[in-house]
Amino acid sequence: MKRHIVMLPGDGIGKEIMGSAKIVLQTIATEFGHQFTFAEHAIGGSAIDQFQTPLPDTTVKACEEADAILLGAVGGEKWDSLPGDQRPEKGLLGIRKALGLFANLRPIKGFLPLLHASPLKEEVIKGSDILIIRELTGGLYFGEPKGRIEKGNAVVDTLYYHRTEMERIIDKAFQSAQHRNKKLTSVDKANVLESSRFWREIVEAKRKEYPDVAVEHLLVDAAAMKLITQPNQFDVIVTENLFGDILSDEASVLTGSLGMLPSASIRTDGIGLYEPVHGSAPDIAGKGIANPLGMILSAALMLRHSFDMHEEPDEIERAVQTSLDQGYYTADLAIEDGIVVSTKEMTDIVIGNLSTNSVSNCICNSYA
Ligand SMILES: NC(=O)C1=CN([C@@H]2O[C@H](COP(=O)(O)OP(=O)(O)OC[C@H]3O[C@@H](n4cnc5c(N)ncnc54)[C@H](O)[C@@H]3O)[C@@H](O)[C@H]2O)C=CC1
Ligand SMILES: CC(C)CC(=O)C(=O)O
Numbered sequence: 001m002k003r004h005i006v007m008l009p010g011d012g013i014g015k016e017i018m019g020s021a022k023i024v025l026q027t028i029a030t031e032f033g034h035q036f037t038f039a040e041h042a043i044g045g046s047a048i049d050q051f052q053t054p055l056p057d058t059t060v061k062a063c064e065e066a067d068a069i070l071l072g073a074v075g076g077e078k079w080d081s082l083p084g085d086q087r088p089e090k091g092l093l094g095i096r097k098a099l100g101l102f103a104n105l106r107p108i109k110g111f112l113p114l115l116h117a118s119p120l121k122e123e124v125i126k127g128s129d130i131l132i133i134r135e136l137t138g139g140l141y142f143g144e145p146k147g148r149i150e151k152g153n154a155v156v157d158t159l160y161y162h163r164t165e166m167e168r169i170i171d172k173a174f175q176s177a178q179h180r181n182k183k184l185t186s187v188d189k190a191n192v193l194e195s196s197r198f199w200r201e202i203v204e205a206k207r208k209e210y211p212d213v214a215v216e217h218l219l220v221d222a223a224a225m226k227l228i229t230q231p232n233q234f235d236v237i238v239t240e241n242l243f244g245d246i247l248s249d250e251a252s253v254l255t256g257s258l259g260m261l262p263s264a265s266i267r268t269d270g271i272g273l274y275e276p277v278h279g280s281a282p283d284i285a286g287k288g289i290a291n292p293l294g295m296i297l298s299a300a301l302m303l304r305h306s307f308d309m310h311e312e313p314d315e316i317e318r319a320v321q322t323s324l325d326q327g328y329y330t331a332d333l334a335i336e337d338g339i340v341v342s343t344k345e346m347t348d349i350v351i352g353n354l355s356t357n358s359v360s361n362c363i364c365n366s367y368a
């Protein structure tokens, strides 16, 4: 299979972990006889430095022409004082919007050797397997007007959703639940927000089309608490942009580290942008110690969702599993008896485990 992949490393550790995904994909391509071509483009702070904009037109064009996109992370202190619409983060929001990537799938499933890496009790997190589906191109991050008003003495951010934006993400969530354990938790703040009451109405209307899926509604504050006290009660969670952003970082605690979580930002035709859930981690950038596994697992999601491959992503996920079984961890995973390795060493270990894996303890196939 021939496929063209655009890589957007971005800033901070984004630049350090992108190479890990590339070499894993090159290894998979050699093993399975695929031809993957790669082109790197600028986004975020590094694009500001080079092109005076966080999202150059050349980057958008390259992404539009690609079969799939990998993104590292954007942002950093250097650009923190810029106005909101010129910040690195605007580049990421802009590419999601430009490509219409309305659904962000964030699978949260721990690897067995990492049960001890979580500060939560092992018996609480064991067996948890959650898919957070976050609306990605609407809500507070995009609504207009936004900014300082009244001569700088007041501020406004606007939460806007059209019915169709809610319907398509809620449909996606019901369909994902049908392929998993047929339970959907819709998270909102319907006791306060009109947008949440509208969201709830749409979920209620849609559930008639998916009678095999059990639906529950949770207010976001209670959902935040239950996510880490009763994670096993969740299957698919669907929620709007801001709530999904926050809840998924919280849920990463179940897996031992934010550095473990992959995500797929997709639309309906298979085109997608694949990005770890974490940011550019300025506190560890440049040290060579970032966990590359969220990025590598994002590449696996790319093969499954955009290229409709099965064996290849399964193999990547098994190689990650094997590497952890062997006792290798990056510094973010607080494992007492582990062997702490660098970003590069972890990548090499995963590569070494590609195609030499057993199928035990596989985390595969649950990322519907
Ligand atoms: N998708 C993206 O590009 C995102 C960008 N950001 C941006 O990233 C910058 C930093 O934001 P923070 O709030 O610090 O969030 P962050 O996700 O970058 O880091 C939070 C904490 O997790 C750790 N961490 C994150 N990923 C890790 C990895 N792969 N390996 C080891 N440790 C890891 C960091 O060291 C830090 O202690 C900001 O400019 C923010 O806007 C934040 C979230 C997502
Ligand atoms: C620019 C932010 C919205 C990035 C982020 O935190 C995320 O998508 O998870």
Ligand SMILES: [Mg+2]
Binding pocket: 245, 246, 249, 277
């Ligand atoms: Mg986030």
